[in-house]
Amino acid sequence: MENKRTCLYDKHVALGALISPFGGFDMPIQYTNIVDEHNAVRQACGVFDVSHMGEVLITGAESEKFVNYIFTNDIADAPDGKIYYGMMCHPTGGVVDDLLVYKMSPGRYFLVINASNIDKDVAWITENARNFDVVVENQSEKYGEVAVQGPKAEEIVERVLGIGCSELLFYTCKEIECCGETIIVSRTGYTGEDGFEIYASHELINDVWDKLMASGEVAPCGLGCRDTLRFEVGLPLYGDELTDEITPLEASLGMFAKLDKENFIGKEALVKQKAEGLRRKIVGIELKDKAIPRHGYEVEADGKVIGVVTTGYNSISTGKSVCMALLDIEYAKLDTEVSVRIRKKVFPGVVTKKRFYDKNYKK
Amino acid sequence: MSKIIEGLYYAESHEYVRIEGEYGYVGITDYAQHELGNVVYVDMPDVDDEVTAGEEFGAVESVKAASDLISPVSGTVVEVNEALNDSPELVNSDPYENWIIKVQLSDASEVESLMDAAAYKNAIGE
Numbered sequence: 001m002e003n004k005r006t007c008l009y010d011k012h013v014a015l016g017a018l019i020s021p022f023g024g025f026d027m028p029i030q031y032t033n034i035v036d037e038h039n040a041v042r043q044a045c046g047v048f049d050v051s052h053m054g055e056v057l058i059t060g061a062e063s064e065k066f067v068n069y070i071f072t073n074d075i076a077d078a079p080d081g082k083i084y085y086g087m088m089c090h091p092t093g094g095v096v097d098d099l100l101v102y103k104m105s106p107g108r109y110f111l112v113i114n115a116s117n118i119d120k121d122v123a124w125i126t127e128n129a130r131n132f133d134v135v136v137e138n139q140s141e142k143y144g145e146v147a148v149q150g151p152k153a154e155e156i157v158e159r160v161l162g163i164g165c166s167e168l169l170f171y172t173c174k175e176i177e178c179c180g181e182t183i184i185v186s187r188t189g190y191t192g193e194d195g196f197e198i199y200a201s202h203e204l205i206n207d208v209w210d211k212l213m214a215s216g217e218v219a220p221c222g223l224g225c226r227d228t229l230r231f232e233v234g235l236p237l238y239g240d241e242l243t244d245e246i247t248p249l250e251a252s253l254g255m256f257a258k259l260d261k262e263n264f265i266g267k268e269a270l271v272k273q274k275a276e277g278l279r280r281k282i283v284g285i286e287l288k289d290k291a292i293p294r295h296g297y298e299v300e301a302d303g304k305v306i307g308v309v310t311t312g313y314n315s316i317s318t319g320k321s322v323c324m325a326l327l328d329i330e331y332a333k334l335d336t337e338v339s340v341r342i343r344k345k346v347f348p349g350v351v352t353k354k355r356f357y358d359k360n361y362k363k
Numbered sequence: 364m365s366k367i368i369e370g371l372y373y374a375e376s377h378e379y380v381r382i383e384g385e386y387g388y389v390g391i392t393d394y395a396q397h398e399l400g401n402v403v404y405v406d407m408p409d410v411d412d413e414v415t416a417g418e419e420f421g422a423v424e425s426v427k428a429a430s431d432l433i434s435p436v437s438g439t440v441v442e443v444n445e446a447l448n449d450s451p452e453l454v455n456s457d458p459y460e461n462w463i464i465k466v467q468l469s470d471a472s473e474v475e476s477l478m479d480a481a482a483y484k485n486a487i488g489e
Binding site: 029030033034035224228290291292294313314316321342343345 | 406427451
């Protein structure tokens with residue numbers, strides 16, 4: 001099947017980007033190189049085309065009740081403009097997808113889902129909506145999206161794009177009338193830095209991109225550094241740290257699953273798992289050597305395999321070879337000595353927290 | 364356009380070998396380093412290890428991927444480029460100056476099955 005292209009595809013080609021498939025799309029991986037783009041976001045400002053992300057609008061009389069039924073976080077009585085991170089779970093507690101829920105206005109919820117899961121999620125949401133008075137609308141084709149990320153993001157969005165955003169708090173959004181359409185701006189991102197995400201029509205997203213590039217003050221950034229950035233601050237990627245078989249508790253994301261709220265899909269399994277105790281958990285590992293533990297590599301201790309690497313890099317911001325890994329619980333304590341098999345050799349390391357670099361959010 | 368040096372021998376897997384007497388200096392080509400992107404680790408064999416033409420002897424790790432190193436020649440490793448332990452990025456900045464291993468060749472005629480500069484240039488479509 002041919003991959004889809006975002007509305008900015010031609011711009012990426014014109015910039016000489018290396019293009020690779022991701023989540024069913026041909027996406028820019030890098031324009032110059034991953035290290036420079038990563039550092040641009042940490043130190044100044046980088047811009048990502050994230051138009052591949054999916055958007056689903058939920059409206060109707062029972063929309064709050066319904067979203068709270070499919071979502072692990074608690075959106076009851078959410079103020080307009082508030083954004084929540086969480087998951088949709090299977091009844092087993094495994095994760096269908098992780099997502100953001102934007103409370104746009106009374107009875108109107110905007111769900112932002114992973115590109116690779118759009119078809120699965122829309123089917124899941126629609127199927128579970130049967131007994132609720134709601135309307136589910138897949139708006140993924142309607143919206144383009146760019147993420148402006150880094151310590152200079154606020155200043156650049158205000159000055160270059162003319163969008164007032166300084167009053168937006170972390171994880172809030174607002175709708176703005178712009179060029180005859182309503183666009184969404186939120187203080188969110190996937191890099192561990194301050195930043196904004198802008199959702200608009202394909203045409204307007206092209207204008208936004210062009211203005212940002214013409215300013216000469218931002219670096220176009222590909223999915224390569226998007227992954228190194230999110231990884232360093234311990235953010236999960238669906239497919240690596242979260243899957244249909246890994247629960248939010250096992251992914252060390254229990255704070256986003258509100259087990260004390262009213263019923264939601266997967267609650268029973270998660271409550272049971274918490275009561276019985278986890279058998280495995282995602283933690284960080286820091287290696288002593290510079291060899292790189294990568295997704296799927298085995299983790300060993302006491303002469304046996306005790307887990308698997310979910311994501312690993314030589315951290316660009318710290319220079320250390322680190323990974324997130326799903327380990328048997330008896331080896332998941334901090335400072336436990338474990339090793340990672342990399343090709344023919346075994347490299348020693350220790351269990352650490354899964355956040356390797358501190359977030360610099362503006363809260 | 365990738366840099367290709369006359370007088371070296373090239374493998375389809377993008378390693379080169381520079382022959383000096385009974386020794387061969389093995390590294391990766393400019394084309395390969397460019398394709399890999401930022402090199403952050405070079406996994407090298409130990410001195411006295413045997414390498415075999417066509418077989419893996421280590422790996423070059425860039426930010427995004429690990430790529431096996433395939434030896435273009437057979438023989439015994441007599442030296443590894445220690446500088447790459449601290450500065451793997453040297454492979455990006457000058458891949459021909461920064462060879463990875465020095466091999467005492469066991470069969471000097473093996474290079475005849477490798478490509479010369481012109482053939483390699485053709486192979487990478489430049």
